[in-house]
Structures are given as C-alpha cells and as structure tokens.
Amino acid sequence: MSALQTTSLTKRFGEFVAVDDLDLDVESGEVYGFLGPNGAGKSTTIDMLLGFLDPSEGSATVLGHDATRESQAVRQRTGLLPDGLELYENLTGREHVASAIETKGASDDPDELIERVGLTEEAARRRTGGYSKGMKQRLGLAIALVGDPDLLVLDEPSSGLDPEGIKRLRRIVEEEADRGATVFFSSHILEQVEKVCDRVGIMSDGELVAVDTIDNLRAELSAESVIEADVDGTPNLAAVEAVEGVTAVSERDATVELTVARPAAKMPALRTLDDTASVVDVTIDDASLETLFERYTNGDGTPASDGESEGEAATGNSETVADAGGESA
C-alpha cells in the first residue's frame, strides 16, 4: 500500500515550472530519501503534499486522503518538519510542543519528546527567539513526532544540526520506521540519507530523474574508487596500469593515485603496486555518492541528457525510473 502517491503532479509559478509531472510512490513503512540540489523542487513538492500549495496539474494522495481537498485529515496523521522552520519567538520550546499535542489531540508527554530530540530542559523553557538553527531543528523534530504520526515529512532535517544531532536524527528515523511509520526525508546531501533510506528519489529541475536503492544506484553507475597509496621506493606504474579494472595511475611526491572502475579491482591493483614498491599507507575514496549525485543532476541542477558529456549517466536515467516502478509493484 502507498503511504504517499503523486500523479503527474505539476506546479508552475508563472512561466517557471518548479515541479514537472512528478509521479512519486512511497510505500507504507518505507524510509524514502527525497534528494536533489537546492531549487530542484523538493520543498515545493512537500508544500503540495501538506496543502500549502495547490498543484497546477495532477494530484497527490497522502495516507489515503487527497492532499489538497482533505489537507486537515492528512495533517492530523502527518508529522511535518518544514525547511527553515520558524516559530513564535516569544513562546518557549515546551509551549510549542504542548500546543502541537493539544492540536493533534495526542497524549504525549512534551518533556519526553523534548528529551528524545536532545533538547535540554533548560533550553525548552526558553523562548525560541533566542534559539540557534540547530535547536530550532531539534524542536521542530519533537513537534513532528507528536502523536506517533503515520507519516513523517522531514524537509532538510539535518540542516543546522551538529554531528551528535545528525546521529540522533538518524536513530529517531530508524526508531520511527521500526514503529511502522513512513518517513519521507528530503535532503541535498546524499551522505545523510544513504544510511537510513530504503530507497531514494533524485529530483533535478522539477523532475524525478532516478528512483532506486542506494546500492543499485551505485552499481548502476559502476561507481569508481580512487586509491591513494604512499610508497617507499620507485613504483612501476605501467605494471599497475596493466591490472584489469584500473583506469588511471599517476604519481606525485611518493604518492600513487589509482583509479579503479569497480571494487573488485582494488586489491589486485594494490598488490601489484606493493610488489614494485612497498606501500606504507593507503586511503580509499569510495565512489562518492556525491559523484553519482552530480551525474544525475549534472552538478548544476539541470538533468543529464543525451548528447552531453555525461551520456552514460543519462542513458541510465530512464531505465532507473522504470526499474523503480517495477520494483514497487
């Protein structure tokens, strides 16, 4: 069953198309990473899911309700952490949580929620006007968790959070997913969703350019790795380059940089290098998802398309979207 589904969802602001013919399908109980660079249309999509914006075309169904006409019913069972959350500056953090509990008719203990997101009791008693961005995000998360919602919509939840906060956020998302909630998690940073998300959808320029699991996306692009090896002695670069799977080799100041096309090529390449000059230290920069991300979005927010230098990634696009459709069926 779908927790969230959009059909040809489109939003135009005058001439500008912010969201273009979007078909999303998020399964009940799934943690879905909604990725894309700034301005890709993620927040506009979320605004339509919550009834803040009316779609120009198409429709969205959230938890079985029409997102536009039955928005209040949607919001009753959804926990929202909006992007750049703003709060009543003269109310305390705790008062905000208490009001959310009251509005949802929930029975949560505000202090428990505040503790769960890692806000100190002292901070929760202060007015939010003096809060930092990270504190606002934590409070926003506490508000979103009120009433054990069936769906959590988190728009850039990690922005402003310190490493402890990000770790805690990840744990909370996992706990909520274990409870059976669906989590719709938007971010422009892949690293933050890859560890928690079952599937990701990548938005670029208002369009969904890929939907799949992170592993599949990575395999799809046969993502390469870069190995930096500090060597003692003079390596035989030609021998290393001859190893199958190695695509580039270079040396600078006793550091050899190897690029391999697939994970299995790493050890043979290193062994060959070690045979010619002993390797004293190694760092491996794994196929960064950032690279993958950039391939899909061309790094500048425009979708990769045929005829451009990223032709390989572009041909992968339509297949990936089609795969995802098949997988969820």
Add this chain to the structure above:
Amino acid sequence: MSIRTVARDDLKNAARSYVVLGVIGVFAALVALVFVAERNIYPDPYRTLFDVSFMTFLVFPLFVAPLAYLAVAGDRESGVIKYVLGLPNSRAGYVLGKFASRVSVTLAAVVVALAVGFVVAFATFENAPSIGRFATFAAVSALYGVSLTGLFVGVSAATSRRSRAMLGVFGAYFLLVPFWFGFLPIVNLGTVLDAVATTFGTTITDSTRSFVNSLSPATAYLFATEPVYSGVFDQYPQLAGTFGEDSARLQDQRWFNALVMLAWGGLGLLAGYVSFRRSELG
C-alpha cells in the same frame, strides 16, 4: 479545540512583546492626559468623555493597526504559518484564532484606558464620574475596536507580506476616517458625492449626505456614543449641538450604527478569509 490553541499561542506571543504593552500603555496615557487637561475646565467627567470620543475616533485605529496588521501577513512572511498550519488546524480556525487573539488585545486597550480615565476623573473632577456612562462608553468603544480589528485582520489575511499589510491597513484608515469624515479640504467623500451628483445631473440632499457619512465605522462610532450622554445633552452646547435633536433618520438609530461597525469588521474579516482560503503559502 484548535481555534483556542491558535488564539492562546498568538496572544501569549503578543503579550510577551513590548510592542503590545507599549501600545496599550500609550493609549491609556493619552486618555488619562485628556482627563488631566480638562479637570479644571469642566466639572463633569462625561463632558471629557465627549472629547475622548473624538480622540478615539481619530487615533484609536492607529493603535489597533500595529496590533492587528501582522496577524496573518507576519506569520506568512516569517514562516511561522508552517508551524501552525503544519498541525491539523483549518485555515478558517487559524484566521478566527488570530482574530480572537488580536481582538482581546484591542479590548484590553479599551478597558485599561477607560479604567485609567475613570480613576483620574474620580480623583480630580469636581463631580464624580458615573460608572454607567463610563461602561456605556467602554462598550461602544469596544464595538469600534472589534470592527477595526476584524477589518485589519481581514486585510492581513488577504496579504502575504508585512509591507502590503501595512499599506492596506493604513489605506483603509485613511479612507474610512479622515477621507470619509471630511477632515481634509477637497480630498474627501463630499467631493466624490458632488462629482457623482454632477455626472447624473442631480443634487444630493443633506440627509443623503449625512446617511452616506454615517456608513464608515468611525463615524458610526461617533453617532453610537450618544447614549453615554442621555439626559445631560442640555448641559453643554457641544453635546446639544451634536446629539440634541431627536430624529427618525436611520443614521440616528443606535442599532444601525452598531450594525455598520459590525458589518465592517465581520465582512472585512470574511473577505480576508475568503482570499486567504485560496492563497498559496509557499
């Protein structure tokens, strides 16, 4: 009930800001000033209420404006609206909650100001102030406050930015108070009526002119203060000149004045809500 929660949060947020306390304080100080200034001029505090009514008519909207114009537009510009409407509040409940909050601040300003005026009058006037007259005056002024707050919150709901809300609220003030009443030469409602009459080749009778004049909430407020001076019109020429003669004209019926005030507040709020209901909160 979510309207209650919206209203309570908004009121708490406002009550903890110095702006609101400042506005109430300054208005109370102005009323007190009128009483202090006239303590040796008139023996009767109700005569001073008459002067207070003119001050209220003219400047009270300028006190209500800062209390009301950001009710919705401020939340939209800052983004707080996504906190409130991210929760299962309806847009109607949100607007009503905001109105309830702001109108209670307006009512507090009226009550505090008149309580202060009463105390000053009690301490300094030759004749003791009448609780009945002060209460009537407070009730009529409260109605004026409700009308202004409804209209201004309506303007706020129809706009998405503070600057536009401010422009709308002050535009409404200029139109309904100085323009309608005819404070300025030429730039007033009378000129418009004359122009309309000339276009249609007719003239406008004084009674029609007076009727149209009574259709602003501000002028309706002045008309509606008449019961405050019941039985004492003949004591002061100004009261006699303003309220002396009995009349069957619609604009001299108190229920009609009250209706005019309520209509501006109610319809203003409704129009604002209708616009807000369909607006995009991106």
